[in-house]
Amino acid sequence: MKLQGKAVIAQGGGPTAVINQSLVGVALEARKFAQVDRIYGAQYGVQGIVNEDFVDLSQETVQNLEKVAQSPSSALLSTRDKPDEKYCKEIFKALKAHDVRYFFYIGGNDSADTVRIVNEEAKLARYDFRAVHIPKTIDNDLVLNDHTPGYGSAARFVASAFSGVNLDNRALPGVYIGVVMGRHAGFLTAASVMGQKYADDGPHLVYLPERPFTQEQFLGDVKSVFDQYGRCVVAVSEGIVNEAGTPVMTTLTKSTETDAHGNVQLSGTGMLGDLLSDLVKEKLKIKRVRSDTFGYLQRSFLGCVSDVDQREAREAGERAVHFALWHNLDGSVSIQRTANYGVDYRLQKLEDVARKTKLMPPEFINQQGNGVTDEFKKYLLPLVGSGFEAPHRLRAPGVPKLLD
Amino acid sequence: MKLQGKAVIAQGGGPTAVINQSLVGVALEARKFAQVDRIYGAQYGVQGIVNEDFVDLSQETVQNLEKVAQSPSSALLSTRDKPDEKYCKEIFKALKAHDVRYFFYIGGNDSADTVRIVNEEAKLARYDFRAVHIPKTIDNDLVLNDHTPGYGSAARFVASAFSGVNLDNRALPGVYIGVVMGRHAGFLTAASVMGQKYADDGPHLVYLPERPFTQEQFLGDVKSVFDQYGRCVVAVSEGIVNEAGTPVMTTLTKSTETDAHGNVQLSGTGMLGDLLSDLVKEKLKIKRVRSDTFGYLQRSFLGCVSDVDQREAREAGERAVHFALWHNLDGSVSIQRTANYGVDYRLQKLEDVARKTKLMPPEFINQQGNGVTDEFKKYLLPLVGSGFEAPHRLRAPGVPKLLD
Numbered sequence: 063m064k065l066q067g068k069a070v071i072a073q074g075g076g077p078t079a080v081i082n083q084s085l086v087g088v089a090l091e092a093r094k095f096a097q098v099d100r101i102y103g104a105q106y107g108v109q110g111i112v113n114e115d116f117v118d119l120s121q122e123t124v125q126n127l128e129k130v131a132q133s134p135s136s137a138l139l140s141t142r143d144k145p146d147e148k149y150c151k152e153i154f155k156a157l158k159a160h161d162v163r164y165f166f167y168i169g170g171n172d173s174a175d176t177v178r179i180v181n182e183e184a185k186l187a188r189y190d191f192r193a194v195h196i197p198k199t200i201d202n203d204l205v206l207n208d209h210t211p212g213y214g215s216a217a218r219f220v221a222s223a224f225s226g227v228n229l230d231n232r233a234l235p236g237v238y239i240g241v242v243m244g245r246h247a248g249f250l251t252a253a254s255v256m257g258q259k260y261a262d263d264g265p266h267l268v269y270l271p272e273r274p275f276t277q278e279q280f281l282g283d284v285k286s287v288f289d290q291y292g293r294c295v296v297a298v299s300e301g302i303v304n305e306a307g308t309p310v311m312t313t314l315t316k317s318t319e320t321d322a323h324g325n326v327q328l329s330g331t332g333m334l335g336d337l338l339s340d341l342v343k344e345k346l347k348i349k350r351v352r353s354d355t356f357g358y359l360q361r362s363f364l365g366c367v368s369d370v371d372q373r374e375a376r377e378a379g380e381r382a383v384h385f386a387l388w389h390n391l392d393g394s395v396s397i398q399r400t401a402n403y404g405v406d407y408r409l410q411k412l413e414d415v416a417r418k419t420k421l422m423p424p425e426f427i428n429q430q431g432n433g434v435t436d437e438f439k440k441y442l443l444p445l446v447g448s449g450f451e452a453p454h455r456l457r458a459p460g461v462p463k464l465l466d
Numbered sequence: 467m468k469l470q471g472k473a474v475i476a477q478g479g480g481p482t483a484v485i486n487q488s489l490v491g492v493a494l495e496a497r498k499f500a501q502v503d504r505i506y507g508a509q510y511g512v513q514g515i516v517n518e519d520f521v522d523l524s525q526e527t528v529q530n531l532e533k534v535a536q537s538p539s540s541a542l543l544s545t546r547d548k549p550d551e552k553y554c555k556e557i558f559k560a561l562k563a564h565d566v567r568y569f570f571y572i573g574g575n576d577s578a579d580t581v582r583i584v585n586e587e588a589k590l591a592r593y594d595f596r597a598v599h600i601p602k603t604i605d606n607d608l609v610l611n612d613h614t615p616g617y618g619s620a621a622r623f624v625a626s627a628f629s630g631v632n633l634d635n636r637a638l639p640g641v642y643i644g645v646v647m648g649r650h651a652g653f654l655t656a657a658s659v660m661g662q663k664y665a666d667d668g669p670h671l672v673y674l675p676e677r678p679f680t681q682e683q684f685l686g687d688v689k690s691v692f693d694q695y696g697r698c699v700v701a702v703s704e705g706i707v708n709e710a711g712t713p714v715m716t717t718l719t720k721s722t723e724t725d726a727h728g729n730v731q732l733s734g735t736g737m738l739g740d741l742l743s744d745l746v747k748e749k750l751k752i753k754r755v756r757s758d759t760f761g762y763l764q765r766s767f768l769g770c771v772s773d774v775d776q777r778e779a780r781e782a783g784e785r786a787v788h789f790a791l792w793h794n795l796d797g798s799v800s801i802q803r804t805a806n807y808g809v810d811y812r813l814q815k816l817e818d819v820a821r822k823t824k825l826m827p828p829e830f831i832n833q834q835g836n837g838v839t840d841e842f843k844k845y846l847l848p849l850v851g852s853g854f855e856a857p858h859r860l861r862a863p864g865v866p867k868l869l870d
Contacts, residue, residue, distance in 0.1 A: 077637050079630075102865055116865035126861060133857035135633030142638065159868045226483075226766030229539030233481050234546065238762070257768060331743065332736010332759055339735065355736055357758030358642070362630030364661060364857060365770070453537035453768060457530060458521035461506055464563045465518060 064097040065190050065390070067163030071119070072104040072111060074169035074176070075142070076200065077135035078212030079219075079367045080375035084168045084196050085138060086131040087379020089119045095387045098164065107141035107169075108176055112152045116160070131376070134362045145176050154183040157191075164192050164386050168379070170199040174394050175416035181392050192386040195394040195412060196378050200361050202249035205418045206410045208399040211378055214371030214445035216243075216360050217253035220297075221446060223356060225257025228264040228295050229453060235293035236350030237284060237342050240265070241335045243360050245301040248272050248422045250360070252434045253442060254297035259452040264295025271301035272422045273431035275310055280338070281345050283432050288348060300334060300355075310334065331355070368447030374405060381407040403444035468501040469594050469794070471567030475523070476508040476515065478573035478580070479546070480604065481539035482616030483623075483771045484779035488572045488600050489542060490535040491783020493523045499791045502568065511545035511573075512580055516556045520564070535780070538766045549580050558587040561595075568596050568790050572783075574603040578798050579820035585796050596790040599798040599816060600782050604765050606653035609822045610814045612803040615782055618775030618849035620647075620764050621657035624701075625850060627760060629661025632668040632699050633857060639697035640754025641688060641746050644669070645739045647764050649705040652676050652826045654764070656838045657846060658701035663856040668699025675705035676826045677835035679714055684742070685749050687836050692752060704738060704759075714738065735759070772851030778809060785811040807848035 071088050073081055085103070092098050101119045104110035117138075119127075130137045145153060157165060157180070167177045177195040184191035197204050200216035220242055231238045242251040248270025255265060266287040269275055275298075287294040302310050311334050335353030342351045378395050385391045393409035394416075400406045426438035475492050477485055489507070496502050505523045508514035521542075523531075534541045549557060561569060561584070571581045581599040588595035601608050604620035624646055635642045646655040652674025659669060670691040673679055679702075691698040706714050715738050739757030746755045782799050789795045797813035798820075804810045830842035 073637075077634050103860065103862060114865075114867040114869060117860065117862035118865050119860070119862050122860060122862045126858060129858035130860055133633070133859075134630045135857075136637040137860045140637040156869060160865075222768040222770075223763050225768040226538045227762050229537070230481050230762050230766040233477075233540040233544040331740055331757065333740065336735055336737065352762065353735065354761030354763065355758065356763070358631050358634050358756065359627050359758065359760070359763070362634040364626040364629040365854075366626075450769075453539075454530060454533035455537075456507065456521065456523070456526060456534055456541045458507060458523050458526045461518070461520035461522050461564075463518040465560060 065163050065192065066097045066099065067161045068100045068102055069098050069164035069166065070102045070104055070111065070116070070157060070162045071138070071166040072107050072168070073136040073138045073140050074107040074167060074173040075140060075198070076361055077140060078198055078200050078361055079134045079215035079363070080211055080372050081135070081168055081198050082133055082137045083131045083372050083375035084198065084211060084379035086127045087376040088166050088196070088383055089122065089127055090124065091380045091383040092164070092387070093120065097387070102160070102162070103138045106139045107143065108145055108149070108153055109141040109143050111156050112149070114156055134364055144172055145179065147179060150176065150179040150183055153180050154187070158189060163190060166194050166196060166382050168196040168198050170201070171204055171415060171417050171419060174412055178412035178416045181412065192390065193392050194382040194386050195415065196382045197395060197397070200250060201244055201247050203247035203420045204415060205420045206415055207396045207420070208405065209397060209445055211371060211375035213249060214368035214447060215366065216250055217256065217442060218368045218446040218450060219360050219363055219366045220250055220253045220356065221256035221450065222366060224254040224265055224295065224297060225453060228257065231264060231293050231295050236352060237288065237294045237296070237348055239296045239298060239335050239338050239353040241298055241300055241353065241355040243356065244271060244299045246271055246419050246421065248299050251297050251299040252422060252426065252438055255434055255439060256442060256446055256450070257452050260455065262291050265297040266291070266294050267296045267432045268434055269296070269298040269302050269432060270422060270427060271299050271303055272427060274305040275302040276305060277341065279432070281341065284342055285346055288346070298338065368445060370445060370447045378407060385409045469567045469596065470501045470503065471565045472504045472506055473502050473568035473570065474506045474508055474515065474520070474561060474566045475542070475570040476511050476572070477540040477542045477544050478511040478571060478577040479544060479602070480765055481544060482602055482604050482765050483538040483619035483767070484615055484776050485539070485572055485602050486537055486541045487535045487776050487779035488602065488615060488783035490531045491780040492570050492600070492787055493526065493531055494528065495784045495787040496568070496791070497524065501791070506564070506566070507542045510543045511547065512549055512553070512557055513545040513547050515560050516553070518560055538768055548576055549583065551583060554580065554583040554587055557584050558591070562593060567594060570598050570600060570786050572600040572602050574605070575608055575819060575821050575823065578816055582816035582820050585816065596794065597796050598786040598790050599819065600786045601799060601801070604654060605648055605651050607651035607824045608819060609824045610819055611800045611824070612809065613801060613849055615775060615779035617653060618772035618851060619770065620654055621660065621846060622772045622850040622854060623764050623767055623770045624654055624657045624760065625660035625854065626770060628658040628669050628699065628701060629857060632661065635668060635697050635699050640756060641692065641698045641700070641752055643700045643702060643739055643742050643757040645702055645704055645757065645759040647760065648675060648703045650675055650823050650825065652703050655701050655703040656826060656830065656842055659838055659843060660846060660850055660854070661856050664859065666695050669701040670695070670698050671700045672837045673700070673702040673706050674826060674831060675703050675707055676831060678709040679706040680709060681745065683836070685745065688746055689750055692750070702742065772849060774849060774851045782811060789813045
């Protein structure tokens with residue numbers, strides 16, 4: 063017997079450039095099933111479910127949905143709320159009141175956990191209910207996934223930024239430090255290398271949260287690159303930790319601001335870049351030192367998007383509907399790499415994905431812990447999408463001097 | 467009688483996304499003239515001329531030149547050197563030694579001044595010589611120009627950044643402050659509004675160097691927007707000054723770093739954003755406050771380029787060759803708007819452009835001094851190029867509540 067009722071879709075956590083592709087994938091695919099009465103969107107994530115802040119996506123045109131799919135950030139708006147059991151009971155109560163039988167939540171590993179708890183509430187209440195988590199994160203840190211929707215586009219942004227900044231730094235030499243998002247996993251910072259083409263192209267140094275960061279190594283590394291090339295471009299993750307495992311950033315903040323998940327604020331401030339910049343100026347006596355913190359541009363910049371990432375985000379949404387509607391299953395949709403390059407989508411158990419974090423594997427990080435390997439570049443290449451081309455240099459021959 | 471000899475081209479100051487279009491415009495156009503023996507490129511701007519650091523662009527393929535034209539940043543590398551009379555004598559000496567009769571320098575108002583002095587040296591020495599300045603600056607601050615090559619692409623970057631950030635801030639509400647380049651002129655910061663479509667789209671506040679910045683107005687403005695929308699996006703120029711005319715930034719820096727032009731370092735640090743962010747947190751007790759400093763990405767980001775800007779930068783280079791070779795004239799190429807939208811290129815006297823700064827005209831700034839006018843939007847629209855489309859929102863109807 064088919065489960066008849068409404069479907070609800072929501073988006074949680076930080077927005078990405080392609081999160082609306084997953085939303086539209088669900089919305090358009092679910093309409094094809096007669097047992098789905100209506101498709102509601104909850105505004106502001108789980109908060110919108112508790113507040114019954116629903117919009118009726120069944121009354122959206124395909125034209126507008128397709129335009130929204132192309133737009134960055136969460137069209138249904140988002141939340142940082144991390145529901146506990148009590149909160150999840152409220153979610154379930156609202157879903158039940160609206161006769162919701164299908165729940166799709168697009169988000170990271172915290173969102174997977176929310177789906178898991180709500181689903182358990184339904185089971186306890188013997189309420190027929192299907193709940194599917196759809197992966198999303200620019201950090202690329204979900205376990206059991208080759209990569210996650212959102213990462214490819216953010217990686218393309220970071221690669222495009224460093225590719226241009228490398229040329230800028232070559233034209234006006236000095237030390238440049240770019241701070242990239244990523245709390246625990248260095249995948250996004252590692253993407254900084256994708257624009258490298260010539261042997262002296264930056265970033266020359268890449269610091270990831272997976273390896274301890276020490277001032278001594280950092281200064282030694284910068285000095286060594288600067289001595290060789292007369293310039294140095296550094297990519298550093300906002301989440302770098304010292305040898306004790308403490309984020310370098312938290313040793314700087316006066317007032318530590320934490321969110322509902324207990325995470326300290328890392329983004330939205332230029333402090334880490336400024337600290338490292340001051341270090342280089344003071345200790346290495348290099349005059350022209352600049353730092354930029356890429357900040358929120360990485361996840362929402364209009365028009366910087368990977369077509370591969372778009373397509374996969376859309377498919378992840380479509381497949382979530384298939385798993386729930388055709389197969390009557392709960393779980394977390396995951397991306398598997400099945401060919402070079404091809405992917406497939408498998409359903410994982412919610413508890414196997416929830417609250418777990420995937421880090422950069424050792425084979426992607428160089429031995430000195432200040433760069434990435436060719437294996438990582440091979441992994442990333444298809445994800446940044448088509449049309450990404452490293453810039454070109456002049457190769458005109460030199461002219462003999464005539465004076466002196 | 468035609469002036470026979472070599473041509474030298476160089477690039478000065480901060481790179482842009484289209485500065486190589488002008489370079490290639492000169493290189494390809496100059497080859498068509500029999501009186502040009504060779505076309506040399508000087509590496510690192512005027513510094514490369516003094517050091518006879520020339521490459522022979524005549525030996526570049528059209529294929530590679532066209533690829534370089536598409537690449538951001540200065541392919542001939544750049545310099546911040548601001549030559550005085552003695553330096554210009556050295557420049558002239560090197561040019562004369564290589565039998566250079568045509569000198570093209572791509573840069574801002576300081577570069578125009580360098581061209582002017584070198585040209586006067588040549589006249590004093592009765593050396594037959596043509597010198598043309600080709601405009602370039604993301605700041606859009608050259609007088610006698612409707613706008614300058616480099617501005618349109620940088621404006622597109624800033625507009626794309628704020629358009630995405632506005633959606634991000636809508637999904638996860640709070641206060642967001644984006645710091646944009648621009649020492650004296652606010653044109654680039656003003657470009658932040660180009661992605662606005664819905665009435666509540668940010669940036670809600672825009673602060674320019676042309677109007678005095680006071681903490682009181684800033685905090686009052688932010689509070690007022692936040693009370694209305696529950697969120698606030700602010701665009702602020704790095705060059706904002708207080709009522710005494712002192713850059714707000716210099717009141718913050720411990721060690722003021724100045725370049726050869728006596729300019730204090732404004733970019734490459736997140737301090738201004740952090741200061742404003744702290745102010746809002748402390749005085750308005752708003753919890754979620756974020757700031758980003760867009761930094762060097764604005765002028766070098768790979769792949770964010772205005773096709774109109776590209777075409778005009780190319781034409782400015784081509785026309786520079788025409789003025790020097792067909793018309794035997796010195797001067798500074800300028801862009802005039804002749805239609806909506808069409809441009810023409812006129813040659814200005816070097817002394818009329820050199821060292822002068824154009825600011826935002828009063829009709830582009832709103833009365834409160836915290837935003838821009840529709841007249842500015844009309845001015846900017848064609849410059850950001852084709853394919854720039856503001857994002858779309860869902861417009862699904864709300865669903866009645868069932869609980870309580």
